Amino acid sequence: MKTKKPEREALSVKAGGELDDRFQLAKPTRHILNKVFPDHWSFLLGEIALFSFIMLLLSGTFLALFFEPSMAHVVYDGSYVPLQGIEMSQAYKTALDLSFDVRGGLFVRQMHHWAALLFMASILVHMLRIFFTGAFRKPRETNWMIGILLFWLGFTEGFAGYSLPDDGLSGTGLRIAEGMMESIPFLGPWVSAALFDGAFPGEMIITRFYIVHVFILPLIMLGLIVLHVGLVFAQKHTQWPGPGKTEHNVVGFRMFPNYVMKQVGFSVMVFGVIALMAGLFQINPIWLFGPYEASVVSSGSQPDFYVMFMDGIIRIFPAWELRFSIGEFYFVLPAVFWPFLVGMGIFVMLPLLYPMIERRMNKDRGHHNLLQRPRDMPVRTGLGVMVSSFWVIGTLNGGNDVFAEKFDISLNAMTWFGRIGLVLIPVILYYLTYRICLGLQQHDREVLSHGVETGIMMRDPDGRFYEVHQPLAEPDEHGHTELEYNGWTVPKKMNRLGALKPARKGFFRPIEDEPSEDGKGRGEVAGDDQEEIESGSEPKK
Numbered sequence: 001m002k003t004k005k006p007e008r009e010a011l012s013v014k015a016g017g018e019l020d021d022r023f024q025l026a027k028p029t030r031h032i033l034n035k036v037f038p039d040h041w042s043f044l045l046g047e048i049a050l051f052s053f054i055m056l057l058l059s060g061t062f063l064a065l066f067f068e069p070s071m072a073h074v075v076y077d078g079s080y081v082p083l084q085g086i087e088m089s090q091a092y093k094t095a096l097d098l099s100f101d102v103r104g105g106l107f108v109r110q111m112h113h114w115a116a117l118l119f120m121a122s123i124l125v126h127m128l129r130i131f132f133t134g135a136f137r138k139p140r141e142t143n144w145m146i147g148i149l150l151f152w153l154g155f156t157e158g159f160a161g162y163s164l165p166d167d168g169l170s171g172t173g174l175r176i177a178e179g180m181m182e183s184i185p186f187l188g189p190w191v192s193a194a195l196f197d198g199a200f201p202g203e204m205i206i207t208r209f210y211i212v213h214v215f216i217l218p219l220i221m222l223g224l225i226v227l228h229v230g231l232v233f234a235q236k237h238t239q240w241p242g243p244g245k246t247e248h249n250v251v252g253f254r255m256f257p258n259y260v261m262k263q264v265g266f267s268v269m270v271f272g273v274i275a276l277m278a279g280l281f282q283i284n285p286i287w288l289f290g291p292y293e294a295s296v297v298s299s300g301s302q303p304d305f306y307v308m309f310m311d312g313i314i315r316i317f318p319a320w321e322l323r324f325s326i327g328e329f330y331f332v333l334p335a336v337f338w339p340f341l342v343g344m345g346i347f348v349m350l351p352l353l354y355p356m357i358e359r360r361m362n363k364d365r366g367h368h369n370l371l372q373r374p375r376d377m378p379v380r381t382g383l384g385v386m387v388s389s390f391w392v393i394g395t396l397n398g399g400n401d402v403f404a405e406k407f408d409i410s411l412n413a414m415t416w417f418g419r420i421g422l423v424l425i426p427v428i429l430y431y432l433t434y435r436i437c438l439g440l441q442q443h444d445r446e447v448l449s450h451g452v453e454t455g456i457m458m459r460d461p462d463g464r465f466y467e468v469h470q471p472l473a474e475p476d477e478h479g480h481t482e483l484e485y486n487g488w489t490v491p492k493k494m495n496r497l498g499a500l501k502p503a504r505k506g507f508f509r510p511i512e513d514e515p516s517e518d519g520k521g522r523g524e525v526a527g528d529d530q531e532e533i534e535s536g537s538e539p540k541k
């Protein structure tokens, strides 16, 4: 007769138990794995930023193994024939070696550059999503401010990065930066001399930017990103209004396995897209620009897109140079002072303080966990469109020489288009956006009072034509109507006859509303009916 074997514990469970005996990790791990997140495509934008940042860290570390940030003069003897025998800095030479002589070097350089562009683009769109949906309101003002800080750190990090190879384009960018620094009243020349270790370009700037680029800024950014995402965890994510969703709960899916699996898949997709772009599309071909010489600047020198705005407004700003003297002292306030210090000062401070400004104007002291539709906040939406269009026009001006050349327009005319456009277009777009928002609200009200248009035309006995309107469904048990004025529209899809389809049921259906454990904060409602996750065992008594 067979004797029953004692059940063997899976190795992972055993290992988990051993770990937990020592470090008591089960409880916090279970808490994290069971955390509920709401689901919406726009919540992926922050994740694209996160994954491209990871890609920047990985590819940057590879580049740092081969790149030498030295301005020592050497003669190029690598495999790119047109530059052989030409004197250049060690930095430019090693960047060329990375492109032509290090195995996989060009691919990783291009991955690093494409990841930087994707990183900055995703932060911008992420920021717009936060702004237009009111996700920055109390209690998330601090996270908004950390975000703005991250944007400007990314901006500086990118600028320092594309200055490193010391090619013709990066030197031109540094020259503009020197001009901007010199416009700081009183201190300008000293700041510039301290940074460049004497007169521009000096022998130190690449070495200094290197320390900033690979050590100081990545460290600060990493710390702030951990804090940023930590705050999203601690304060819980916002959610769109809808059936079962209130200011006091979170309806969504658990971290494990749903979110973990999605995150892994999504990160691989982001890495894949960056690698594909690096493999297929050329970016920053430094060998075509040649080594930097202070006396050589070509037209068509554009910085990366996120810096073009600053370049653009400096290009078109009128040459208002102020000269005045106090006693024996004679001062010059160069034209760059206005767009750089005043303009950029406003552009940094206004967004940074926007949550507080809006709160003051609205006298809104409440906690907000439900997002808002842009149409329901016409002034905010208008302001957002206004500032975004100002930024886009400024950015286009950063390439005004290219437009002038390609379309055979005089550069003077381009400058005036830019100046007038920068002042007029944002104001016009504010007004249009405001009116469109009001129009959409009006439409919502009509749907509320008359129901949804079905497209079915009828004729009554006296010959009058009218359209059949489908009344909205009864409010659900939480009192939410399908389409709420000042709330989120959740129109159910209609079939061809105009009848309302039932909401999707099953695995993806959010389950019931639950109060939080202490009855105060936001409770979490998982939509995936997952069982409790065992991670290791409870501490042995």
Ligand code: HEM
Binding pocket: 053, 056, 057, 059, 060, 061, 063, 064, 067, 095, 098, 109, 112, 113, 116, 119, 154, 157, 158, 160, 161, 162, 163, 164, 165, 213, 214, 218, 221, 283, 284
């Ligand atoms: C947010 C983070 C970062 C951004 C936005 C960024 C951006 C850039 C950009 C645009 C370039 C010019 C690439 C080119 O030549 O086409 C660059 C170069 C470089 N980066 Fe980064 N980077 C970041 C983080 C890092 C990190 C963490 C490291 C190292 C640990 C690093 C190391 C380098 C090196 C060595 C170069 C010069 C190599 C070369 O240009 O060929 N970067 N970076």
Ligand code: HEM
Binding pocket: 042, 043, 044, 045, 046, 047, 049, 050, 053, 123, 124, 126, 127, 130, 135, 136, 140, 143, 144, 145, 146, 147, 148, 150, 151, 225, 228, 229, 232, 236, 237, 238, 239
């Ligand atoms: C390095 C750049 C950044 C990274 C890696 C990052 C990452 C994230 C992630 C992963 C989330 C949660 C998912 C989501 O809602 O998208 C998030 C949320 C958030 N981010 Fe960012 N973010 C960055 C920059 C910014 C910027 C520039 C702002 C705004 C100025 C911002 C403001 C916020 C706010 C307020 C939330 C909470 C949103 C909510 O609960 O609905 N972030 N961020």
